[in-house]
Amino acid sequence: MSRRLIVGLSAATTLVVAAVPAASASPASVSFPSGKFPLGNRVTPARTQMAVAPGIDLFRVKQGKATEGYTVTVLMPNGNAEGSVAAAQAKAAEVEAAGLGLVPSVQTFVRPAVADDPAREYATVRVGLWTLKQKAKADKVVKQLKEAGIRAKTDYLGDDGFETTGPWDMRVLMVDPRVFRGSYAATLGKSVAKRETTSSMAKLAKGVAAINGGFFNIHTAKNLQGDPTGISVVRGKLLSEAVEGRSAVILKGRSARITELSSTVTAVSGAGARTPVQGVNRAALPDELVAYTEEFGQKTAADGGTEVVVDAASGIILRTRAAGAAVPRGTWVLHGTGVAAEWLAAYATDGGKLTLQTRVIDLRTGKAVPLTPDTHVMGGGVGLVRNGKVHINAKVNGHASVNMVLRRHPRTLLGVTKSGGLILATVDGRKPGITVGASMTEAAQLMRWLGAKQAISLDGGGSTAMVVRGKVVNMPSDGSERAVGDALVILPR
Incomplete structure (x- = not known):
């Protein structure tokens, strides 16, 4: 026998977003919705609430049953x-x-x-x-x-991603920046190359709460698999280049903004010679220039290439060396093979100067993102909601397959309300009879229901983790917390 199933969000689907209740003094910029759960049989879900810190509340939401x-x-x-x-x-x-x-x-x-x-x-x-x-x-x-x-x-x-009755089990962190006095930050933990758990990165950053970040490169050498597959900026420093057009979240103080980004890095010699740098803190391909910062945390590849070691403060080239060594503290290294190594030999000599010019462009506005010390950027996700409407840009983010779009998985979600409130959510999954996870369309519905006007899906599956005050509060599908590439942390100050 055969059957045909049409699944997904139809044009006629209407989602109800609960209104933010008014307050006598300063109204909250984020609040839990009073409307019915947007999936399954659409009833009011069971939920519990816990105050984490002033302006931060944690909710557990359960809905549906297995059929x-x-x-x-x-x-x-x-x-x-x-x-x-x-x-x-x-x-x-x-x-x-x-x-x-x-x-x-x-x-x-x-x-x-x-x-x-x-x-x-x-x-x-x-x-x-x-x-x-x-x-x-x-x-x-x-x-x-x-x-x-x-x-x-x-x-x-x-x-499957077809119609279901659930069940769903979610954790939702809501942060009201009008009450919360801390800040948001991205972190790659102890190094770019190494994978670490979300809880260990939260502990290192002294965060009050955290979620796992974007996708990381599992198709590279094992000791480099912490490398994000997209942009990463920590304290204003570009630690991983953007894949043009992919979605990202820009964090500054206690504000968060979702957009699409591109980045460029240009090496400039003391004599003014210029050339593009193709990568930052990742494995180099033939004929590429790749910059390594001291945050890289591994030796560069011994691939027969040439490297110059540059003093980070002065831009003076300290020495030329064969590829395959660590990045000394207080320096950065420019690595080249083939024609890229020839450029280094011609324009980057010992005692000369070499600088990197870095630009990150917001593709929605066309403007450069100022890379100030309080600027953080986390990429490697899929856009879900744009200007209050479902807008899933899965293809440009490399995730337009049936498995990624339609099938249900654990999801880590980030949203921003119209008035600037931050919503972090995890949807547990891969636990038959306990919790089913969400498809991308369902994830977008959930974020709209929670009040997000902009939303992004970060890495999910076994990577999905939410940490509150040092403890993992969701149920990672691997049975224990997975080591990941980066994390978003909420700092107490």
Whole structure:
């Protein structure tokens, strides 16, 4: 049999955002909504509230119950759970031909359109249906298929991203900057290259609360996997370059602003020769110039390239060296291979001067972002809400797949209200019968419900973590806190 499912947020969907109640003196800039939960059966959710500090409240929100069970998903030749209708039909025929007595079904569905990518149709092959307590029976079928040479996996139907009754389990931090007297900051912990837990970074920064940050590069050398896959600015210093057009949050004092950014770094010799620097604190590709700051925390790659060591205060080139050493304190290093090394040999000689000119551009306004000591930028996420409307720019952020847009995962979310209040939320998931997580569309609905006029999704899945006063308050899906690339911390001052 086959079925067709159209899922996602329709143009006719109306979301209700609770009005901020008035106060006799200074009205709150952020408050928990009184409206019904925007997912599932749309009723008022159960919630608890705890005061964390003046102007900071923590809420736990629970809603819905489990009604779905398990199925078996047959994997496509590329290893994905979905593919073309023709590929799915071929897989279904393969299951039937295996002679196991299994009856496969081809199910077609649509990954909904996002702001920068149209809707796309896919198909998947499913075998069987079992209750929440019958997972072992689904596992047995997966084993049978494997023995027949067919790859498959046990799939919880609540993860699909189709209609569900939940349940959902969220933690929400709301910060009212009119009462809160501290500040917000981004941190990469002890170094750019090293991954650390959100709680360890919060402790190092002496933060009262924190959430995990953006995506980090798991496709590089193991000792460099803390490198953010997008822009990072800490205390006004660019520590990772932007991927142009990707969403980011700019933090300054106790203000937060979501936008899209680009960055440029230019090396300028004492004689005025100029050349682009392609990267900051990451692995270098052939013929690239990459700058390494003392925050990098690892030796540069011994790739046969050339490096110059530059005094950070004066810009004087202290020495030229072969690639493959640490960045001395108080310096920065410019690393080049191929034609980039030739530029260094021609224009960056010992005793000369070399400076880096750094610009970060807000693509919404076209203006440069002042990189002052109290400026922090965290990137590596997907925009969800823009000017109060759902606006998911998944493609430019590299996350327009079915798995990232449609399927439910744990999510870490950040939003800003019309009057400047900050909303940080985690939606736990991957816990069948306990909490299902959220699709990107559902994450956008949740942030609108919470009152966000601008919102972004940060890294999720096993990375999702919220820390309050030194303790992880959500339920990381790995069973324990995952080491990540960066974090947003709320500082008491």
